[in-house]
Amino acid sequence: MKIAILDDYQDCVRTLACFARLDGHEVVVLNETLADPRELAARLAGVQALVLIRERTRLTRELIGLLPDLRVVSQTGRAGPHIDMDACNERRIAVVAGSGSPYAPAELTFALVLAAMRGIAAENAALRAGRWQTLLGRTVRGKTLGVLGYGNIGKLVGQYGAVFGMRVVAFGREGSLARARADGVATVASRRELFAVSDVLSVHLRLAPETRAAIGPDDFGAMPAGALFVNTSRAELVAPGALLAGLDAGRPAMAAIDVFEHEPTIADPLIAHPNVLTTPHIGYVERDSYELYLGTAFDNLLAFAAGHPTGLVNPQALAG
Numbered sequence: 154m155k156i157a158i159l160d161d162y163q164d165c166v167r168t169l170a171c172f173a174r175l176d177g178h179e180v181v182v183l184n185e186t187l188a189d190p191r192e193l194a195a196r197l198a199g200v201q202a203l204v205l206i207r208e209r210t211r212l213t214r215e216l217i218g219l220l221p222d223l224r225v226v227s228q229t230g231r232a233g234p235h236i237d238m239d240a241c242n243e244r245r246i247a248v249v250a251g252s253g254s255p256y257a258p259a260e261l262t263f264a265l266v267l268a269a270m271r272g273i274a275a276e277n278a279a280l281r282a283g284r285w286q287t288l289l290g291r292t293v294r295g296k297t298l299g300v301l302g303y304g305n306i307g308k309l310v311g312q313y314g315a316v317f318g319m320r321v322v323a324f325g326r327e328g329s330l331a332r333a334r335a336d337g338v339a340t341v342a343s344r345r346e347l348f349a350v351s352d353v354l355s356v357h358l359r360l361a362p363e364t365r366a367a368i369g370p371d372d373f374g375a376m377p378a379g380a381l382f383v384n385t386s387r388a389e390l391v392a393p394g395a396l397l398a399g400l401d402a403g404r405p406a407m408a409a410i411d412v413f414e415h416e417p418t419i420a421d422p423l424i425a426h427p428n429v430l431t432t433p434h435i436g437y438v439e440r441d442s443y444e445l446y447l448g449t450a451f452d453n454l455l456a457f458a459a460g461h462p463t464g465l466v467n468p469q470a471l472a473g
Contacts, residue, residue: 154178154179154201154202154454154458155178155179155181155199155200155201155202155222156175156178156179156180156181156200156201156202156203156204156454157180157181157182157183157196157197157200157202157203157204158180158181158182158183158204158206159183159186159203159204159205159206159209159210160183160184160185160186160205160206160209160210161182161183161184161206162184162186162417163184163438164182164184165443166182166443166447167182169440169443169444169447169448170444170448171444171447171448171451172447172451174448174451174452174455175451175454181196181197181200183196186209186210186416186417190213190215190216190219191219193210193216194216194219194220197220199222200220200222200223201222201223201224201225202223202224202225202226202227202454202457202458203220203223203225203226203227204227204229204447204450204451204454205226205227205228205229205235205236206229206446206447207229207230207437207446208233208235209416210235211235211236212226212235212236212237212241213237213240214237214239214240217237217240217241217244217246218240223244223246224246224247225246225247225248225249225454225457225462226241226246226247226248226249227249227250227251227450227451227453227454227457228248228249228250228251228450228466229251229253229446229447229449229450230250230251230252230253230437230446231250231251231252231253232248232250232466233360234360236248238466238467241467241470242467242469242470244470245470245471246470247457247462247465247467247470247471248465248466248467248470249450249453249454249456249457249462249463249464249465249466250453250464250466251445251446251449251450251452251453251464252445252449253437253442253445253446254441254442254445255304255305255306255308255309256309256442257436257437257438257439257441257442258306258385258436258437259306259309259310259313260313261385261411261432261435261436262306262310262355262357262383262385262411262436263310263313263314263317265383265385265409265411265430265432266293266298266314266353266355266381266383266409267293268409268430269381269383269407269408269409269430270290270291270292270293270353270381271290271291271292272288272290273290274430275287275288276288276290291379293314293317293318293319293353294317294318294319295318295319295320296319296320296352296353297319297320297321297322297350297351297352297353298310298311298314298319298320298321298322298351298352298353298355299322299323299324299347299348299350299351299353299354299355300314300321300322300323300324300333300338300355300357301323301324301325301344301347301354301355301356301357301358302325302329302356302357302358302359302386303323303324303325303329303330303332303333303338303357304325304329304332304357304359306357306385306386307323307325307329307355307357308332308333308336310355310357311323311333311336311338314353319353320339321338321339322338322339322340322341322347322350322351323338323339323340323341323347324340324341324342324343324344324346324347325358344367344368344372345371345372345375348372348373348375348376349375349376349377350377351376351377351380352377352379352380352381353380353381353383354376354380354381354382354383354405355383355384355385356368356382356383356384356385356386356390357385357386358386358387358390359386359387360386360387360389360390364390365389365390366389366390366391366392366393367390367392368390368391368392368395369391369392369395370392370395370398370399373395373396373398373399373402373404373405374399374402374404375404376399376404376405378403378404378406379406379407380404380405380406380407381405381406381407381408381409382396382399382405382407382408382409383408383409383410384396384408384409384410384411384412385410385411385412385436386412387412388410388412388413388414389414393414396408396410396423397422397423397426400426400428400429406428407428407429407430408423408426408428408429408430409429409430409431410423410429410430410431410432411431411432411433411434411435411436412434412436413434416433416434417433417434449464
């Protein structure tokens with residue numbers, strides 16, 4: 154089977170222990186993201202299987218139409234709206250998906266909280282430039298941590314906050330509210346109220362039609378003075394331009410961001426903003442997570458090749 158692994162930015166997949174599972178197959182690894190479908194398709198000539206690292210490449214109808222030999226797509230983690238499932242079904246292309254772990258993104262989230270509150274990146278840059286002690290940071294103890302979306306990751310972030318002496322408050326859909334209450338976590342009646350009571354607000358929502366651009370100027374305007382907004386989930390959860398405008402207006406006072414509307418990027422205006430701490434979407438990008446994500450994706454591919462598909466998202470593509 155000819156297999157292509159897309160968007161391996163660090164060229165690290167070949168260093169993983171799980172990569173040996175693909176021995177005996179022809180494997181192509183692309184390290185760059187190619188936005189032009191025709192350019193990408195030319196690099197994927199003859200490919201029968203794609204491995205997608207999360208949502209870095211959109212598998213559109215146009216791209217699928219340019220890959221006549223494609224038979225299976227193996228998604229690291231869950232399949233999402235970046236895959237045109239209708240086009241896959243029409244072409245009888247199987248989509249198989251795995252699972253992930255909440256620990257790496259939750260740990261990064263709280264690392265960003267601590268780093269932003271204490272100004273660690275700014276102090277490191279100042280010290281390298283020959284300046285000593287340039288600002289006064291703040292502790293998190295005694296502050297209110299708002300968790301928007303109390304799922305697997307949000308729950309862990311809340312637990313980390315509690316260990317550091319923060320008051321944890323949650324809001325989300327009914328499932329989130331029920332889980333939070335079962336854990337003894339306080340809840341509020343609305344998203345706006347969560348923003349209004351949170352010294353630190355961390356977002357952990359899935360991107361869906363009802364959550365896209367859901368966070369807007371009124372939410373940021375409700376935040377307390379000095380508040381920190383943290384987004385390690387999806388940039389598209391925030392209305393376009395709303396966070397930048399809020400920062401310029403002082404609400405929130407700071408932001409810590411791991412996700413951007415267009416990735417990869419070095420040109421997003423949030424990266425250069427003096428009150429923003431940024432990382433390049435590394436929430437899940439960690440060796441143990443990669444072994445889990447990619448290992449499962451490879452296992453699903455091998456099971457498909459053996460005629461016993463696992464993790465099949467669209468069984469209708471293989472029916473009949």
